[in-house]
Amino acid sequence: MDAVHKCSSGHLGLPLGCAELGAVLYGHTMNFNPDESTWINRDRFILSAGHGSMFLYSWLHLTGFPGVDIDQVSKFRALHSITPGHPEWRETPGVEATTGPLGQGTSNAVGYAVSQKMAAGKYNTAEHKIFDNKIYCLAGDGCMQEGVAMEALAFAGHFKLDNLVLIYDSNDVTLDAMAVASQSENAAQRFESIGFNVVWVQHGNDIAQISAALDLARAFVGKPTVVILRTTIGKGIAEVAGTSKAHGEGGAKFIPESKKKLGLPDGSHFFVSEQTRAFFTARKAALHAKHAAWTATFNAWKAANPALAAELAAGSHTVPTAEALFAKIPAFPGDAKIATRKAGQDVFQPISAAIPNSVSGSADLHGSTLNYIASSGDFGPSNATGRNIRFGIREHGMGGITNGINYDGLFRCSCATFLVFTDYLRGSMRVAALSHVPSVYIFTHDSVGVGEDGPTHQPVETVASMRLMPNMDVIRPADPEETAGAFVAAFTRTDGPTMLSLSRQALPNLSQIPVEVRRNGVLSGGYVAVQETAALDTILLSCGSELQHAVAAAAQLGPGTRVVSMPSQHRFDKQPAEYKEKVLPRSCRKRVAIEAGVTCSWAKYIGLDGHIVGIDRFGMSAPGDVVMKQLGITADAVVAAAKAL
Numbered sequence: 001m002d003a004v005h006k007c008s009s010g011h012l013g014l015p016l017g018c019a020e021l022g023a024v025l026y027g028h029t030m031n032f033n034p035d036e037s038t039w040i041n042r043d044r045f046i047l048s049a050g051h052g053s054m055f056l057y058s059w060l061h062l063t064g065f066p067g068v069d070i071d072q073v074s075k076f077r078a079l080h081s082i083t084p085g086h087p088e089w090r091e092t093p094g095v096e097a098t099t100g101p102l103g104q105g106t107s108n109a110v111g112y113a114v115s116q117k118m119a120a121g122k123y124n125t126a127e128h129k130i131f132d133n134k135i136y137c138l139a140g141d142g143c144m145q146e147g148v149a150m151e152a153l154a155f156a157g158h159f160k161l162d163n164l165v166l167i168y169d170s171n172d173v174t175l176d177a178m179a180v181a182s183q184s185e186n187a188a189q190r191f192e193s194i195g196f197n198v199v200w201v202q203h204g205n206d207i208a209q210i211s212a213a214l215d216l217a218r219a220f221v222g223k224p225t226v227v228i229l230r231t232t233i234g235k236g237i238a239e240v241a242g243t244s245k246a247h248g249e250g251g252a253k254f255i256p257e258s259k260k261k262l263g264l265p266d267g268s269h270f271f272v273s274e275q276t277r278a279f280f281t282a283r284k285a286a287l288h289a290k291h292a293a294w295t296a297t298f299n300a301w302k303a304a305n306p307a308l309a310a311e312l313a314a315g316s317h318t319v320p321t322a323e324a325l326f327a328k329i330p331a332f333p334g335d336a337k338i339a340t341r342k343a344g345q346d347v348f349q350p351i352s353a354a355i356p357n358s359v360s361g362s363a364d365l366h367g368s369t370l371n372y373i374a375s376s377g378d379f380g381p382s383n384a385t386g387r388n389i390r391f392g393i394r395e396h397g398m399g400g401i402t403n404g405i406n407y408d409g410l411f412r413c414s415c416a417t418f419l420v421f422t423d424y425l426r427g428s429m430r431v432a433a434l435s436h437v438p439s440v441y442i443f444t445h446d447s448v449g450v451g452e453d454g455p456t457h458q459p460v461e462t463v464a465s466m467r468l469m470p471n472m473d474v475i476r477p478a479d480p481e482e483t484a485g486a487f488v489a490a491f492t493r494t495d496g497p498t499m500l501s502l503s504r505q506a507l508p509n510l511s512q513i514p515v516e517v518r519r520n521g522v523l524s525g526g527y528v529a530v531q532e533t534a535a536l537d538t539i540l541l542s543c544g545s546e547l548q549h550a551v552a553a554a555a556q557l558g559p560g561t562r563v564v565s566m567p568s569q570h571r572f573d574k575q576p577a578e579y580k581e582k583v584l585p586r587s588c589r590k591r592v593a594i595e596a597g598v599t600c601s602w603a604k605y606i607g608l609d610g611h612i613v614g615i616d617r618f619g620m621s622a623p624g625d626v627v628m629k630q631l632g633i634t635a636d637a638v639v640a641a642a643k644a645l
Helices: 002-007 013-017 019-029 050-062 070-074 104-123 141-145 147-158 187-193 207-219 252-261 274-304 306-314 322-327 340-354 395-408 419-435 448-453 462-467 480-492 515-524 544-557 569-573 577-583 600-606 624-630 635-644
Strands: 044-047 135-140 164-170 197-201 225-230 337-339 358-362 388-390 412-418 440-444 473-475 498-501 506-508 527-530 538-542 561-565 591-594 611-613
Touching: 002 050, 002 070, 002 252, 013 019, 013 050, 019 050, 019 135, 019 207, 019 274, 044 050, 044 104, 050 070, 050 135, 104 135, 104 147, 104 164, 104 306, 104 395, 104 419, 135 141, 141 147, 141 164, 147 395, 164 207, 187 197, 187 225, 197 207, 207 225, 274 306, 322 340, 322 480, 322 515, 337 340, 340 358, 340 440, 340 480, 358 395, 395 412, 395 419, 412 419, 412 480, 419 440, 419 462, 419 498, 448 624, 462 473, 462 600, 473 480, 473 569, 480 498, 480 515, 506 544, 515 527, 515 569, 527 544, 538 544, 538 600, 538 635, 544 561, 544 591, 544 635, 591 600, 591 635, 600 611, 611 635
Parallel strands: 044 135, 135 164, 164 225, 197 225, 358 388, 358 412, 412 440, 440 498, 473 498, 538 561, 538 591, 591 611
Antiparallel strands: 337 506, 527 561
């Protein structure tokens, strides 16, 4: 109450309505160590209903997570505090995922459950069980109405993720109105139909009933469990409790009187009783003892399994160097003409072998996206060590689950679909970018070159729009060797996500450019692909399947023409000014860019005097090469544009 009242912002409803749940979770049910917040066998708690962040901060404070002191709690939503408006990963000890966009946390929890199932399958032995935790997720009606949550939960039910406990805060209220205004399904039947064990708690503010339900959920084997709590939103503020007015800070004006009715000391702020402090001091000691017992088992496991222990210690964020990965990828034949999606398939195999904790999945498109790890089988209830995940046609759920696996940090997860379906998981991609989660998106069929499938499947605007997303590295390689550079760049990056944009159609191997120049050039984002042999007169810029046209145009335009390949604008923009000037000298203002997509993202490179050959319209249904020619994506168009400058 005091935190929300002080900043006149936030949500009172969930923290008050689920207070008893928090007491049971953090005071009884969950195993964790506040002083070792990244302990690998901790129970994870994800607050999918992230607007109720004061719920989480309150319990992190009471249980003694370092740094989450009363000063930080009192600075809720204040500048530079570690108690921001919605929970943020790596900002606050004990926060497992960045949540707030409804449903994202639910799908992240499913990803955590997958990660921990994989870890148990890979690292547990008959003698030592070092992974046996649970993933707890608190979600409300808002999360349940979002498609991303239900996609992920259907996945969880199908894959029998019995280490997942979803707690559904069912209070019959949404932000605008009572829930009956927008929903009428039978939640229990819905969850039963997708493979969940269902536990009802009719009195969701009763500590004994909550405790019994969570004990049942913890012991249940064979299915994920949903605990449906019938709670009272805003409990404790009688004037708004149980209504939509309790959702936000609507009850703030009633707080002083409500605190009196609750028996809190008159005039107190951020009050915690001595009895409560004593309880959690004892609780912390008990948690330390459990952690110590596990540590003894873990040390015995390490001694018995040194190779596995070394692999686990490396985790997913310790990866080989780019040079080491390049050494494992054979050069492609000089006369090769293959799609970059096919080149990606060939490159991904040695990379996945070099990063043994890498896993990947596809939205029912492995046969097209070609990201299947050939050395492994499918992940599933009977094969927790399978490294290929069949997400089904659930792109948004796939994105959230992928983020959850990568939040956990034990495995490095990539996922795949057609580029045009980026819009179906953009919400998850945005959260990955702002949270610096190293998810890798392998997206194929990246232009009007898709051809006969027509404009619905031709993503003319997608690459440019994703380049606008801060911290999202969009890489569009031009040939097999640039594809090798793209995959290496993606899997050696640990500070954010990467989107690979790969072609369906075959592309020539630009073997006139040395292999190492192309591969390492991708790491820099942009590089000189064709060097002029006379005084510099014109610069042609391109990437992806259109680089071949820039190279062909340069041969027609003469020896004063330079070709710059720029597969990653994100990486190029981060280069030192000296490097950027060397590649794109300001003295040369005669510039032409070509890409089979909307033109806006090239303007900063070609300047006011340049020209962009692109497609500022939707595509058409015809063979891919016909569409390209019809829409003016040709070497001749580049030559004409350059001569017209």
